[in-house]
Amino acid sequence: MSDLPQQARLAETYAEVEDALLSRWPETRLEPSLDRIQAFAELLGEPQRAYPVIHLTGTNGKTSTSRMIDTLLRALNLRTGRFTSPHVERMSERICIDGEPMDDEAFVRAFNDVAPYTHLVDAEQPHPLSFFETVVGMAFSAFADAPVDAAVVEVGMGGSWDATNVADGKVAVVLPIAVDHAQYLGDVPAAIAREKAGIIKPGAVAILAQQTADVATILLDRAAEVGATVAREGLEFGVVSRTPAIGGQTVSLQGLRARYDEVFLPLYGAHQAQNAAVALAAVEAFLGDQPLDDAVVRDAFAEVTSPGRLEVVRRSPTILLDAAHNPHGAEAVAVAIEDSFRFSPLVGVIGVMADKDHEGLLAAFEPHLEHLVVTQNSTPRAMPAAELAATAREVFGEDRVTVEPRLADAIDKAATMAEAGEAFGDPLGSGGVLVTGSVVTVGEARAMLRRAER
Structure with a gap:
């Protein structure tokens, strides 16, 4: 390892980090395997085991729901890490600590912390680490360094072999599944569901948004197979009512532990009300058996933003x-x-x-x-x-x-x-x-x- 400093390409500026990351395999080039990310996580000291994880998959709504979960957890005085993709404007938006994207200095530091190990993985594996795998390693390490009380982690694509799946979610959230990335995941929702179901781990709580019957069957089968507890939108939790309002909507949400009425959500559309119900249930499941404080829930949802979503x-x-x-x-x-x-x-x-x-x-x-x-x-x-x-x-x-x-x-x-x-x-x-x-x-x-x- 004496030649490590020469091999490692450490960065001094945000632009250099961007350049180094973009020189790796792009997100569109996939080789379905967890071998590289597992080797990488091992070299980094398994940072994804240092905190409990809420893991999200699904076709649409992941980022908005992640942001809602993050906001709720912070309202409960927990320190959060949030990993989402893709970014809207800047790469550093993908890694947030306490609700804020990393600034340039922190992003450079997060890259340099993992950079020496990327070359070790590249040398040992048939294929080099991809852009996405490297950013996932950066996020997991940064969350461990912070340290965070909880990490909210959105899959990049799919589930089973997505790089984020080296983490074991205490809560696994499956948002509505439809067809997207057909060339990678298949063009039938049931085939996609089998891939996404892979984030449901033994002993987890699976929070399932409303799904078509064939998709629901696959998700429930997976939960039964690994011994996960299940909560389903429309049965154990859901939107009771919603009324469009200036700047968003007012919703009543049935959570797992209580009902929360007259909650203002500054986002538009029934789909965002449903995302809010899923986020609420995920946080309740994460925290245990007690209902959340009504005022905390109201205050948190009133603060939610989701850039680039209506x-x-x-x-x-x-x-x-x-x-x-x-x-x-x-x-x-x-x-x-x-x-x-x-x-x-x-x-x-x-x-x-x-x-x-x-x-x-x-x-x-x-x-x-x-x-x-x-x-x-x-x-x-x-x-x-x-x-x-x-x-x-x-x-x-x-x-x-x-x-x-x-x-x-x-x-x-x-x-x-x-x-x-x-x-x-x-x-x-x-x-x-x-x-x-x-x-x-x-x-x-x-x-x-x-x-x-x-």
Whole structure:
């Protein structure tokens, strides 16, 4: 190990960390195995065993639910670590301690703490550590160093062979399962469910969001097989009622230990109310048999934020950002907009990744958008705007589609259309813009629009 310092590429700046991480296998290149991350965790001293974990999987809603769980735990005076992916704007958002993303200095330190060991794993394994595996190691180590009282960990993709699965969740949360990442996980929800069920470990409490019957069967079978306790949305916990309100909604939630009424949630849509019920049940299961303090629950939910999830980033016209990138997510967002807003017209700006079900996504949005501006984000994985437009014209019709390959131009064009509401027969022009289709598209739009506001 004497040559370790020469091999280890230590970083001095945030940009150098980004560069070093991005030079590794990308998140889209998968080799389904836990061998590398297990070897890495072992060299790091098994940091993921230093604190109890709440582990989340599912197709949509993981990040919002993780943020709610984190906020609730902190309201109960617990120190938290939170790992989510992908990031919206900056890589360091993936690792949060006490609700805050790591600052640049802490992110560099977290990287340098694990960097010497990455090369040892690379040398011993048939394939080098990936970008995602390295960031997971950084997160687990940073949480142990903090130290945290609880870690809220979102899987990257799937479950069984996701790098986060070297941790054993005291509570395993399975959000609604639909089809996404079909080329990696399969194109049938039941096949995906088998993979995601792998985070349910012996002796854990499994908190299950509402699922289709075939998916529920697979999850319950897994829980029975490993001796996990199960709580199901709609049976042991759930949303009792919800009313849209200015800036969000007011919900009544039935938890595992008590009912919590008149809780204001500053997020839009029935899907976020359901995420709140799941988050509440997960925290109750994590803490034991006592109900939570009513005022603490209210205060915590009132503080919840979820960037890029039906987030209003500008008014006049209103511009909403949502990271929906599959048909299931698009349906939830479309219904939430109808539920909480009165836009006339609503103009969509959509840029997607080439490996996604773009046709299903467009079909889900079609009844809700008067017009669509097709664009692309700046990554190599983006579907070219012209290619997306060809499908969009089939779904929306020629007259309802405009192509603007540059995202900034697309947003400007959509905002102009939304303001000129009378062109769509609404003289008041109470239009809105929805930017969606990909976390990357939304992240780039968010950075752009927030810069312009400053």
